[in-house]
Amino acid sequence: MPLLLVNVFLIALFAACGFAFGAPLIGVMVGLTLCLATLLWYKSATGMVLKTLQAPRLTEETARDPIQLMFLGDAQQMRDLAGLSHTQIHIVETHLPLAFSMGTRKGPSKIVISNGLLKTLTRAEIAAVIGHELGHLRAGDAMLNAMRMTLSQFVTKTGLRPVFSAFRRVLPGSTLLAGVLMKPECRADAYSAALCQDPKILASALKKLERGVRAVQWSALEELPFLAEVAVVNPFLAKESYDRPEKSETAHRLAELYRLEPEERAA
Template sequence: MNFLKTAMLLAALTALLMVLGYMFGGAGGAMIALVVAAGMNFFTYWNADKIVLRMHHAREVDAATAPDFYGLVAQLARNAGLPMPKVYIVDTQAPNAFATGRDPEHAAVAATTGLLQMLSRDEVAAVMAHELGHVRNRDTLVMTMVATIAGAVSMIANFGLFFGGNRGNGGAAAGILAVLIAPFAAMIVQMAISRTREYGADRAGAEICGNPAALASALAKISGAAQRIPNPVTERNPAAAQLYIVPVGLSELFSTHPKTEKRIAALQAMQGSASSVRASRPSALDPLRRGRR
């Protein structure tokens, strides 16, 4: 089912590109848009992690350069039954985290320095467990591909408006219509799946770290700070906002994530339900704490 939803999402975004191509270049424009979309899908599939990490100027860390953070992710990956992902830190005060990669064997997780400084160790563990939940649920590929293609929809719409006016009043009207509708249509298609995936990653993250309350607390802290502290990446590329555990720079109507309050309420319900959380599992931090005694 997850594969089918992913295929439908990418097909819808590709169709949007073809419609824009047809509006600005007729049948030939539609074919060019199809070729561009196919090329983007293929390139992004093999380079999803590199695209996102380069966008954020992320630096890779290991057990020598960031022993606590790396060891924490390693323990969480074992809890989740996942291969060890690559671990990155993004040097920015904007508190957030994300995961990327085409599959669990080629995954990477990243946290900002702002997030690591703001949250407690339990909260950091819960956030990274959420990101590993995305990896385990195989969300990371489509999240990156959607960010790339949705960005292309907006780019082509603006390109068509600039050049479409030369085809007379009809071309100018079509260009204006495309600029107004296409980006919103891309967001609507995108958020149709993204919102359900965030709930799934929250649930998986709570199970992996064994502490839904810590994830709820982290979401509350990140949500408040993320709106106050500028994020240079989303300022350059708004489509990147959907990659984060808490998105920034998007109105509620077009947000790819559910309301933070609803996510917190769902996690609080998990905390109170012994059947939803593996109560017998020790905290993901326990092995690290024992090692530091």
Template sequence: MGYARTALLLAGMTALFLGVGYMLGGEAGMMIALVFAAGMNLFTYWNADKMVLGMYGAREIQRADLPWLHDMIQQLARRAELPMPKVYLIEQDQPNAFATGRNPENAAVAATRGLLERMSHEEVAGVMAHELAHVKNRDTLIMTITATIAGAISMLANFALFFGNNRNNPLGLIGTLAMMFLAPLAAMLVQMAISRSREYEADRLGAEICGRPLWLASALAKLEKGAATIDNHAAERNPATAHMFIINPLHAHAVDSLFSTHPNTQNRIAALQRMAGAGNTSRGPWD
């Protein structure tokens, strides 16, 4: 169900992007928009991981630096049938984590110092399993594409205001003005809906990877509290990357609203508790 919803939302965002291109320049504008989107996605496909890791000053660590973390991720990756990702540490007090990389062969997981210091090893395992689930589901690529298209829609909408609109557009100037304001808003809402959908799916698969849904449930409760009380200044400077983290790092109200990049934390915990109660894990507990 998660994949079907994501595909539908991506199709809607693509259609919105092409529609903006058509209103800007007719069929030619739509084709230009398509080529532009393809070029942007190609660039981000190869460079997004380096860019986001650089934004947060993430430092790659080897086994000699943190043997227990490196061994934990290696074992979880083996259980998930994934190659061993690169491991990064972010010198940040707020407990949080994210995954990045264009595919499982070029993936990286990043954890903050606050996560490692404030969580038990079991809770860290739940968080890392969640991030490996994102890698396995290729969510990092999906979210990179949606962020790129959303940004391109906003750019095209601004072009429409300054360079005029398609004379065949039946809505005329009013339609162009409406598009300028509504298209970026619609793109943002779709992007956030995709992000929330992928978080629920990563929780489910992550719980299966580590074999203990309650480890992740416990971690989510601590993560929410930490994110609400400890500033993440790098995230505040780069709010477009907030959706990548396991918990919203921006002190936003954690509710399942149209404007939330993450699902309600209590809803996520409840889903994991139901999963644990039903015994819905594909393997035994990680150890």
């Protein structure tokens, strides 16, 4: 749906511009060309992100050790339970405890995790993190993640990052906006809690991830800064919250998890 709205907006915008300048047909053609470019970008963005991160698909044949194999089995069970058996799992070789998702509920979808995640969390906590990402996929939150990450990479390479960073620094000042941005995370947390039937598992994972990402540096974040925003716990915000715990997004999510009633957890 977001991609459709973008394409409709592009066609309408350039058609209106073309009509205003006396060339409506040219305006429509430009709009259609941009729509095609957007579609090609959407189709290729996921592969570009996986190539940048060097994240191969994790299968029974490519699993390097029993831990990865055990994780893959658990992830497959979670996918089937969520009705997303088509979702593929990819793995990144890095110490940073990382997990994020790309794709849609009905179309191609991928969950990317890191070796650092497998070393940081327990088996049950890793399953809860996978449940969180499945929640994003079911809700459609991850549809444009790959496009956003490739755009982030482009902005970084072209030297425009300081301009965007200056603009984004004013966003957390709005409590209303911060609340809107947190809704997808809390919704995915609640879905994970329902799958695992215990919010305390994901709560424990979030605490460990926040501590873990504070202690690790990862150069890929310099090329793909948006990757931090789609991770289960944002490394940049986790470091900031160490000095200002009242600003911790993780604390807000933990509070929401602990508020879940037993009947909601079992739903």
